[in-house]
Amino acid sequence: MEKKSHYDVIIIGAGAAGLMCAATAGARGKSVLIIDHSKKIGEKIRISGGGRANFTNIHTRPEAFLSKNKHFCKSALNQYTQDDFIALVKKHKIDFHEKTLGQLFCDKSAQQIIDMLVKECTDNNVQISMETEVSGIHQKDKEYAVKMNAGEFTSSSLVIATGGLSIPKIGATKFGYDIAKQFNLGIVTTAPALVPLTFQAALLERCKELSGLSVDAVVTYGKNSFREGLLFTHRGLSGPSILQISSYWQEGSEIEINLLPDVHLYDALKEKKNSAPKKDIKTVLSNYLPDRLAQSICDDQNIKDKIAELADKKLQVLANAINHWRIKPSGTEGYRTAEVTLGGVDTNELNSKTMECRKHEGLFFIGEVVDVTGHLGGYNFQWAWSSGYVAGQNV
Ligand SMILES: Cc1cc2nc3c(=O)[nH]c(=O)nc-3n(C[C@H](O)[C@H](O)[C@H](O)COP(=O)(O)OP(=O)(O)OC[C@H]3O[C@@H](n4cnc5c(N)ncnc54)[C@H](O)[C@@H]3O)c2cc1C
The missing domain is CATH 3.50.50.60 (FAD/NAD(P)-binding domain)
Structure with missing residues (x-):
């Protein structure tokens, strides 16, 4: 021209x-x-x-x-x-x-x-x-x-x-x-920004196991929270909620993830302990979360028991691991993605x-x-x- x-x-x-x-x-x-x-x-x-x-x-x-x-x-x-x-x-x-x-x-x-x-x-x-x-x-x-x-x-x-x-x-x-x-x-x-987050070896292993699984989650950093999909990948965590928080996240600090935003899990588990005491905890969690994720959380917390056998304190720890999962990303995938x-x-x-x-x-x-x-x-x-x-x- x-x-x-x-x-x-x-x-x-x-x-x-x-x-x-x-x-x-x-x-x-x-x-x-x-x-x-x-x-x-x-x-x-x-x-x-x-x-x-x-x-x-x-x-x-x-x-x-x-x-x-x-x-x-x-x-x-x-x-x-x-x-x-x-x-x-x-x-x-x-x-x-x-x-x-x-x-x-x-x-x-x-x-x-x-x-x-x-x-x-x-x-x-x-x-x-x-x-x-x-x-x-x-x-x-x-x-x-x-x-x-x-x-x-x-x-x-x-x-x-x-x-x-x-x-x-x-x-x-x-x-x-x-x-x-x-x-x-x-x-x-x-x-x-708007970039997947990466994690240290132990957590990365869990993410890899769960790769492809997506859940509705609330991800929080400081005053900013996003409720959107969260995706486990073989490199860490992604999905819209993670991408959104990545724009705010500062290196070296933790983010908090609520994997079950509509359920106050501790209350729900206490109720189940009364109404269905003989159920395996993993079966109970599978009512709320995908099977693979429920299993991974039980493995991570090292619990296999029936719900009645778990002390309230242990139920609280478990509920926190789901409603208030605090993790420290090691970094982001960078400008490449x-x-x-x-x-x-x-x-x-x-x-x-x-x-x-x-x-x-x-x-x-x-x-x-x-x-x-x-x-x-x-x-x-x-x-x-x-x-x-x-x-x-x-x-
Ligand atoms: C994978 C991906 C998906 C996205 N999806 C969405 C979406 O769905 N919705 C949304 O709102 N945003 C999305 N974005 C973000 C959005 O694409 C950008 O914010 C937007 O394109 C920015 O527009 P811009 O014109 O400033 O830059 P660009 O669109 O990046 O354009 C810059 C241009 O400058 C040219 N250029 C760069 N350097 C030079 C140079 N030295 N000499 C000459 N030319 C040069 C580049 O070739 C390019 O054509 C996405 C981004 C990516 C990477």
Whole structure:
């Protein structure tokens, strides 16, 4: 595609936020070039939500986002809401459904979301250039000069939309953070988030035995609790509740898991001790938990007895191991499997109404590269759409 040498806007990163920003700026009549080093456009969208893209959440609210400044996301989320994105999806006749907890997924494929965004871009004369590497950026008078393999291009506005560090194998780089540093912007320490937790040998053995088993659980760390599925895997614990808490968990500390959130187990066991004293404890537990899990807990507690033979104290210990299971993760699976990156460009550096840098007119940061991280459930895409739209309105 023939490129001119100056654009109103150059966007680096053709992912969720970059494409939304490009389409929005293009619709305002701006000349826009969006570039990406990957071969394929919107790879993270393609693999998201198990291939069906959990593209937003109908309950999007600021409380579902982590950031050093918890108020920062409010303006963008208000300016471009989940309803606005849903309207766009409907305009493109993409069928979707709510899976659970307000999470909206495509009926068919995440590719539909990519096609929709690319169409919005091309309809608005956005130039898209894939497999394009940037070797340097500098400020030239009031313009930004971007050196690429295809030559040097200038723009009045430059938008950095290169995402976070998760899943390097599909193109994640630290490019956005490096540019932030180049322009003397603060960065909030990054860490993998929405990521499975790993455990030391003994617990890992139990997880392996139970691999594939999933239960409804409440997982708590500090003041934050999530009630969603918990999955035992051969590497540790995963499932939505664990991914959610991983965004809050601090290395070296414990999390608490309630494997039976609707039952006060100690009371239930005391009642059973009276009403069915001859029952094996494992049989009693199997009324509440999957067989394999009940067996594993009994083995771990070293109890095989009939319920009547267990002292109340022992019942309390057993109930605590289920209602208040406290464990210390040894770490996380890291960026290799994390869905998002916590931290990023410090929001103090940006105007929340526009996403423009306070120190550098015409320089914008949007999407995951910014220190705003959503809960699991479509919130991260909504942040990408909202921040991308807001920047697109102001470039
Ligand atoms: C497996 C997985 C599943 C997910 N599922 C969901 C989900 O269902 N719902 C949800 O809300 N969120 C989900 N997420 C999170 C969501 O994908 C991201 O938060 C979102 O894509 C961030 O958008 P972004 O535009 O900021 O970054 P990205 O979408 O990651 O886009 C960044 C782009 O920048 C490009 N880039 C990077 N470095 C350079 C460079 N040096 N030069 C040029 N280009 C560069 C990349 O190739 C990429 O195309 C998922 C993430 C993963 C990993």
